[in-house]
Amino acid sequence: MSSSTPRRTVLAAALAAAGAAAASTAPPASAAPPATAPTAPTAPADAAALGGRDGAGGLVDNRFWTSYTDWRCGTAEGVRPVARRRPALVLDAPVGRTDYTDPHSGRTATWEYGRWTSPRHTPAVPATEVIASWNADTPAGTWIAVELSARYTDGTDTPWYVMGRWASGDGDILRTSVDGQRDGRSSVWTDTLAIDDASAGPRLESYRLRLTLHRAPGSGLTPTVWRVGAMASDIPDRFTVPASEPGIARELAVPRYSQNTHVGQYPEYDNGGEAWCSPTSSQMIVEYWGRRPTAGQLAWVDPAYADPQVCHAARFTYDHQYEGCGNWPFNAAYAATYDHLDAVVTRLRSLTDLETLIAADIPVITSQSFLKEELTGAGYGTAGHLMTVIGFTADGDVVANDPASPTNEAVRRVYRRREWENIWLRTKRYNATGKVVSGTGGVCYVYWPTHATPAQRRALAAVGIR
Numbered sequence: 001m002s003s004s005t006p007r008r009t010v011l012a013a014a015l016a017a018a019g020a021a022a023a024s025t026a027p028p029a030s031a032a033p034p035a036t037a038p039t040a041p042t043a044p045a046d047a048a049a050l051g052g053r054d055g056a057g058g059l060v061d062n063r064f065w066t067s068y069t070d071w072r073c074g075t076a077e078g079v080r081p082v083a084r085r086r087p088a089l090v091l092d093a094p095v096g097r098t099d100y101t102d103p104h105s106g107r108t109a110t111w112e113y114g115r116w117t118s119p120r121h122t123p124a125v126p127a128t129e130v131i132a133s134w135n136a137d138t139p140a141g142t143w144i145a146v147e148l149s150a151r152y153t154d155g156t157d158t159p160w161y162v163m164g165r166w167a168s169g170d171g172d173i174l175r176t177s178v179d180g181q182r183d184g185r186s187s188v189w190t191d192t193l194a195i196d197d198a199s200a201g202p203r204l205e206s207y208r209l210r211l212t213l214h215r216a217p218g219s220g221l222t223p224t225v226w227r228v229g230a231m232a233s234d235i236p237d238r239f240t241v242p243a244s245e246p247g248i249a250r251e252l253a254v255p256r257y258s259q260n261t262h263v264g265q266y267p268e269y270d271n272g273g274e275a276w277c278s279p280t281s282s283q284m285i286v287e288y289w290g291r292r293p294t295a296g297q298l299a300w301v302d303p304a305y306a307d308p309q310v311c312h313a314a315r316f317t318y319d320h321q322y323e324g325c326g327n328w329p330f331n332a333a334y335a336a337t338y339d340h341l342d343a344v345v346t347r348l349r350s351l352t353d354l355e356t357l358i359a360a361d362i363p364v365i366t367s368q369s370f371l372k373e374e375l376t377g378a379g380y381g382t383a384g385h386l387m388t389v390i391g392f393t394a395d396g397d398v399v400a401n402d403p404a405s406p407t408n409e410a411v412r413r414v415y416r417r418r419e420w421e422n423i424w425l426r427t428k429r430y431n432a433t434g435k436v437v438s439g440t441g442g443v444c445y446v447y448w449p450t451h452a453t454p455a456q457r458r459a460l461a462a463v464g465i466r
Helices: 005-015 016-026 069-075 278-288 308-319 330-334 353-359 417-425 456-461
Strands: 059-065 075-077 079-082 088-092 096-101 106-119 129-137 140-153 161-166 186-189 191-197 204-215 223-236 341-347 364-371 380-394 399-400 414-415 427-431 436-437 443-449
Touching: 059 341, 069 079, 079 106, 088 106, 096 186, 106 443, 129 140, 129 161, 129 204, 129 330, 140 223, 161 186, 161 330, 191 204, 204 223, 223 341, 278 308, 278 364, 278 436, 278 443, 308 330, 330 341, 330 443, 353 364, 353 380, 353 417, 353 456, 399 417, 399 443, 414 417, 417 443, 427 443, 443 456
Parallel strands: none
Antiparallel strands: 059 223, 075 106, 079 088, 088 223, 096 106, 106 204, 129 191, 129 223, 140 161, 140 204, 186 191, 341 443, 364 380, 364 443, 380 399, 399 414, 427 436
């Protein structure tokens, strides 16, 4: 059901050793789940402002650099901050040139570049995973690289890991993640830096991000970066989570698009629409906020295809290394190419957090995996799937635009609250063969207007996003 399936399966296998101890004491798939999850350690007093740590959610720490002061606090080499209503980082006087051979096109080109390195950020509690995301404009002839280096709790550092080589178009470089990045204690799995064995090894105490802005030599062009940052988390291993109490009853009018409308279309992008849950969900929310591609931008799409904007989203979220459209930060970056939209990848700790955003008219794209029998009414099972939460019923059940539906009209679904929150928030589950594999632990995409209302800003801050 999702283009993220192969990558998440690999990640689950790679982290199996970390879950072995949990699996030995977890209930079998047919057993009733425990009433509560293990209680995590108490956090510092300021943890709630960052996303917090509690028995249900664990640590979720967001840090994004967006303001003029943020950009001035970093180390600039050939780049400068610009003070606008939406402050940004741009190329000023490039500090060097580099040759880049695109591993997917084979094309070698020379680029001028400048760099910005963030101050070191220390999460409230050391983390087991870090996921970066960014919002930028890259006109033709420009692109950016985003790297991350973390410090372990024993004082040593990871290498500079590439978290993405990205451009909004595909004429200069082919946007890509980078495989094979590891140092024996941590690894990058497409878009996620993860500790290899969280049960035994050191955690990630702090991190820095590095942006490299590239342009064609002598062109005078520049990428413009409005936001860069990361979500660091330490979510306890859990097969089930405590049940939450229903809050609001509200439903948002989000456009409905089915990925299955596009089955077989443009197979060069992850075999076509049957794998496009992520870009289809992204397009729904882009249009909820009143943005969409222009007719000129859609001119490449076969006019016989319905909803060409979904094809557009698939093409421009596609990761040429992962060979799929489910790269989490690439989807957020795609959404932020539309005027005055901000977008991040994060985790939420509970359905209560999600209700906080829905109450402020902010829909959320969530990532989950489940067996067919674990989600009543879905009609399928999946090792990784994105859907858009648009509201809650009076009984607290989840109203979702599920792109894995046969038609646009069938996209709106109502899923049982208890089932849905467990498949979304757990970090461990049993697959169809009874093997212990990973769950996403509350991962989601959040997109919102740059000039949000005061109520929306309060809701975002309440879940740790600024």
